[in-house]
Amino acid sequence: MFTFSSIKELINTLNWSKELLTEMFEKRKSFAYKYEHAVEVIEESRLDALIELEVIRRNGPLLEIDDQFLQFFEQILEVNEEINTATVHENIRILKQHINHYLQENNGNRKYSYLKAVKSVLRKIGMMTLRNIVDLNRNIENTFKTEPTYKIKISKLKGYDQKRQDINVLISQTQQLLDGEEITFFKIAPDEEFSRITNQLRLQLNEAHHNLIETQKQIIDFLNQIKYQSRILEKIRQVKYLKDQFELKERTNFMTVIADCHDLFFSPQRSGRMKLSLDLLQDDQVYPILLKASQKRKSGVKLIRPIAANISAEYLAAETAYEVFLDPEEIKNSFFASGDHLFNFLRHYQYPKEVTFEEMATLYCQLISLYEDEFILRDTYGEYEGLEYAVVYPK
């Protein structure tokens, strides 16, 4: 097993293996990287060297980047997703240790080195806390939006809430450290850079604290939403079960709920049952539409008129009806020729048919009204069977 003997060697190694490492790093989540793939990227001898130096580990046909290097890459590139509160804890402990050493040490140089150590730890704490919070928020968001199983979602979110609390504790511990304990150290430490770092740390911790309040609200909100959703799910399942068992009406207040529900949703009154405006129908523009509508209504059924039977011969035979017509002109001429007065003449006239007394009287009146100009109406009146008549002579 080889180890790196110098920084230069390490950096050189990383340099000539950069293609392979880039490939493997980028695909670290998508699939397990195979030995054959690696051989295509760099030569086999170099690959073996990497394995020897424990930059890459080999597991049968699969390869993976060594965990230390993986973490190194993730942290530097700020892509790690795991939130590690343990390191912050550790860092506080180390901080306290360094402070103690500083206070105990008398030698100037060594004192200075402790001071430097303290500074670097302070810087780290601030950075890591903020990074942790960013990662935490991102993880919470992802879990809520992508996790399909409700139970797992709830437990993951609860886990993140726990992490949030841990970070909170660390923040308060650090703040306590800066302001409460070790006050001696922080008052006497001389550096201007040092006070700058502590101030920055204070600001970062403040910011972190506020962010965590938001995170807490977010988690609570998500948990509530999930709980509500799963309650609905549960309810639907139960209602469906009861319905399938035909127990829904009897054993729940289903009927009451439905009876009380007056929403239009349940009463599909599709409108369109209105009459046409009669005024509109008189309009000229409507006429072609009416034509079209009537054409559509032409049913395909053609009513066949039954043809009647032949007309029988006897109907075709012309029948004549005879009626005797009394021609007033002819009667008048005969009257002129007779010299008698009208009434008498009519009484004795030879009619072509049987004429009753009423018909004769009617004829008398008819003739008078027809030929008034040609008759003279005397003032004398005759009488016949109780009927008075005027005496009429031709002119």
Place this chain on the structure above:
Amino acid sequence: MATKHTADIFEILSKGQFINSNSSDERIRKLFAAIEDNFSDLSQYFIEINLKLERGDEYFYFSRPENRTDLERKIESAYKWIDILDFFKAHDNSFGSGYRFTPAEILVKLNVDAMLKSKLVGLRRYTKDERLDVAIQKLIEILCREGFADLENEVTNSYKILASISYLENLIMSIHIPEEINNEIPE
């Protein structure tokens, strides 16, 4: 005093449909905004023709103060919606307002989930078809027709569930199941 959209609002709501704030149709979103701005005026207006303007969570609908339809029809309708909602929730737990899906996804799930398939078969009286893909399409059409879903993207055939789905959820939540019966229902 009614808005200029009053006629459109009446058209849609009087058919028993919903106006959602997250509709895919720009026109409907405008109507939603109009109702929200003039809610009290419009309620006043419609109550005079015996229609109550109801407000849900990001959606509106009508209800009639006194009872008109027969109970039988309402129960049938409620049964139908319980079944349909149960099916979609079984397909995906997070089926709710804003949820997007395609018919193809459901079809794929049917192949692996036997219970889901049997639920779909159970819905045959509403889908009226043996073939699974046609049945799913029919169900989605029913959702769209009542205003619970919208076709969001014609190209990908993706649908979006609208806010009015909470109406059904609330309806089911309001059914109270007594404790002892609750315990009898298997997990």
